Structures are given as structure tokens and as C-alpha cells.
Amino acid sequence: MTHPAYEPPRAQAPADPLAVALGNATLLGIGYLLLRRWRWAAVAVIGTVVLVDLTAKTAEIWCEILLLLWWTAGIAHGWFLARRGPERAVRRGQRAGTLTLALAVVLTAALLRIDAYGIENRVTEAREGGDCGAAVAAQGEVGWGHRLAGGPVVEPGDAVVEACRRLDGAAATLALAARRGSTEDLGRGFGTLAGVLLEPGNEQTVGTVLDTFLDALPTDDSCDTAALTAWLRDRGPSHDVLDRSAGTAAHTEPAALVGCGDHLMTEDAWRQARTHYQRLLDTYPDDAREGEARDGVREATLAIELNHVRGLVEDAYDARSGYCAEPAKYGGAPPYRKGSGRALFLGDEEYTDQLPASWRTGDPAKAALVVCAGEAENGAAVQTCPYENKKSEYLPHQVTFYKVKVPLKIYELRTGKRLDPHSVQIGGGSCPSILRYTSYGTYDLGPGDQFVSTSKSGVRNAFGPAVGR
Structure with a gap:
């Protein structure tokens, strides 16, 4: 084996x-x-x-x-x-x-x-140093080996890069706000800045973005600047770097308010213009532009009053409508003085059309008075005369002649207050030898009461004292 x-x-x-x-x-x-x-x-x-x-x-x-x-x-x-x-x-x-x-x-x-x-x-x-670009560039040098050998060392830099990315977005939003004058974009931009500030150590980088935006103020559009600075002023203190914006707003807003007001005046946006002027007076009463703002408020107010008066005049189709029903003042109207000034005549124009052209104006801006004339009615009786009409079964006819009474509403345009008299009576000829009239129906009841026959001079003499002529 x-x-x-x-x-x-x-x-x-x-x-x-x-x-x-x-x-x-x-x-x-x-x-x-x-x-x-x-x-x-x-x-x-x-x-x-x-x-x-x-x-x-x-x-x-x-x-x-x-x-x-x-x-x-x-x-x-x-x-x-x-x-x-x-x-x-x-x-x-x-x-x-x-x-x-x-x-x-x-x-x-x-x-x-x-x-x-x-x-x-x-x-x-x-x-x-507030330099996000340099911080991002430095963090960009971090490689795989750095993260293996020193991950906790380089990891905070990632947070810096993320904060800088958010700040880039905030900077773009704020730049858009400056271009558009958009307070909505401004609010979003400041919201992002406030969020980044919650992370310690970002004060300088946030300050850099904020300063870049503030340096862009004022913008080319004064109304945009006024809107942005008003938002900055009203945002309230946050007790951080963002509060620097309040100083820029206080320095920039007064000129923007006046500039915007002037621009709005050219656009006939008088109420908005007055709001801007008044905001300067209320917020910055000691500013050097206070005089300009007061002049602006006065001019805007006058423009608003004149525009309102024009609308009322256009709506006046008789003595009970438009301006005649709702009189208003225009502080820029010429002062009412006897012997001068012109009037704007509204309502029934049968007799006021006979007044001299030098007494009249169709432009509310040039009128010292507004005269609303009602329909003529019987005034004082002048004379009663008998008339015969052989064809009439009622004889004789007794005809009474009356002065022409024109009810009036006279307003001083500068104050909107009503003045006397409340009517005028126009005299003229009575009892003509022949009285022509039109009969109606089967029965001829006669011509009835009649106005005196007026003349331009008679109309002028009646209206002259009423309108200061």
C-alpha cells in the first residue's frame, strides 16, 4: 500500500x-x-x-x-x-x-x-470686506481632496456661497425695482436681504448690495424715486444695516417729490401732484424746497378748482343745473370789482345775449362772476291799455304791460358766494297802437298780459348794476 x-x-x-x-x-x-x-x-x-x-x-x-x-x-x-x-x-x-x-x-x-x-x-x-465675488471665487478652489482632509473647515464657505447666490438675486430684484419704480420688487429685495442677515457674518455683503441699490437713487424718473423713497421711509427701523436706507430716503425724497409733482402737473394729474407737494410739506417742513412745494400746492389746487368749475359749467343747461345748482369757487378767478371784470352767463340767454361783448366771457378762467339767468316772468306792471278786435265776440280787450323780470343767481367765482340782486327788471315801451298776436281755438280771448318791448340799451341798463357795470 x-x-x-x-x-x-x-x-x-x-x-x-x-x-x-x-x-x-x-x-x-x-x-x-x-x-x-x-x-x-x-x-x-x-x-x-x-x-x-x-x-x-x-x-x-x-x-x-x-x-x-x-x-x-x-x-x-x-x-x-x-x-x-x-x-x-x-x-x-x-x-x-x-x-x-x-x-x-x-x-x-x-x-x-x-x-x-x-x-x-x-x-x-x-x-x-463685503466682496461676494471674491468669496465665491475663493470657495471655488475647494476640491475633493479638501473636503476629504478638511470637510468641516471648508463647509462654512458653502454657506457663504449660498448666501452670495441669494444676494445676487436680491441685487437683481432691487435693480429691477429701481428701473421700474416698483415698490413690490423693492419689498421682495429687502425681504431677501433681511433673510440673509439672519445668518451671522453677512452684514458686510448685505451692506454692499444695499449700497449699490442706494447709489442708484435718485433714478431718472422722479415719480419712481418718490415711490421708492416713500417705501424706504415707511418701512420702519429694523436695527441693522438695512436702516441705512432711511438716510438715503431723507436725502433724496424731497427733490423727488417736487420733481414728480412738477411732472404730474404737466400731465394734468393735479390731485396726484398736490399729494406729492403736500407730502414734502408734511414730512420735511424745514426743507429748502418748502417754498416750491407751497407754490405747487396752490397751483395744483387752482387747477383742480378750475377743472371742477369747467365741468359744472358744461353741465349747466338751464338755471337749475350744473354750476347754477352746485356753485363752486375758483381761487384763481379775477377779483370782482365794480366797473371791471367779465361774467360767464348761463341759463336762459334770450336777454343776456344782448349784453355787450366786453361784459361777457366763455372761459371760466377769465370770469369774475357767474350769472345764471332764469326764464323771464312778469315784473312790475307798467300800463294797461284797451284794444278792440271786431272779429272777437269779447270786446274790448284790456292788456296789461309788465316789465321783463329775469330771475338771477349771481356768484362771485373767486369765492363761490352768491351776490345780490336775485333778479333784474327790464323796462321798455308799452301800449303800441297795434298789438299783433295769435289766436287759438274757436274763441278769441285776446292777447293776454304782455312784456314791454325791450331794447339792447334797456337790457344793458337793467343788467349793468347787477354785474357791476
């Missing part, structure tokens, strides 16, 4: 504990490879990859501590495994190789971390 040859087990090569420890210091399990502990080497590599990835992603100190403990545990474990072996030896080649690799890993990590601190310092300096 033949038996297989017996082969004794190979003797394990003597291990160098220092070389093994240095090999594991590379975090790549090289020490385990020197010991031919393949499973331990795989565990070392997998553990290192997981912890390094976790450190890079989370940028938390506890992850770095855990990675340091893993590194220390690997070194210690390799050392103890090597010392437990049956034989130990000094292998200078292994020591040199593993030392080189370990130093390369440690020095690379150290240099990357030092560089990470440098990057972070530049980011911080740029942010403290």
Missing part, C-alpha cells in the same frame, strides 16, 4: 511589527497584506472608503474623529497581530516603503487641510 508523501507546513515569514503598523497607517490595509491577512485588508479598505465618503459628505467633526480612531485602531491592530506571530524580523525595505506611503498619506492630508484653512480664511476676509 502506497501512502502520499507528507509535506510539512510552510513556515510563516517573520513579520516586522513596525512595517505592519506603518502599512496600516496608510489607511489602505497594507500592513494586513504584509501579514497575508486578506480579509482584514479588505475590511480595512472598505472601512476607510466608507468613513472618508461620510466625512466628505457630512463635513462633521465627529466623522473626522471617527476616521482618526479608525486610523489609530488599524495601526495598533496591525502592530499587535505582527507581534503575536511566531517570528519577528526587522525588514528595512518594508519599513522604508510603508513609511514612505504613510508619510505621503499623512502629509497630503495635512497639506490639504492647511490649504483648506487658507481658502476658508480668504473666504472669510472677502465676506468681511
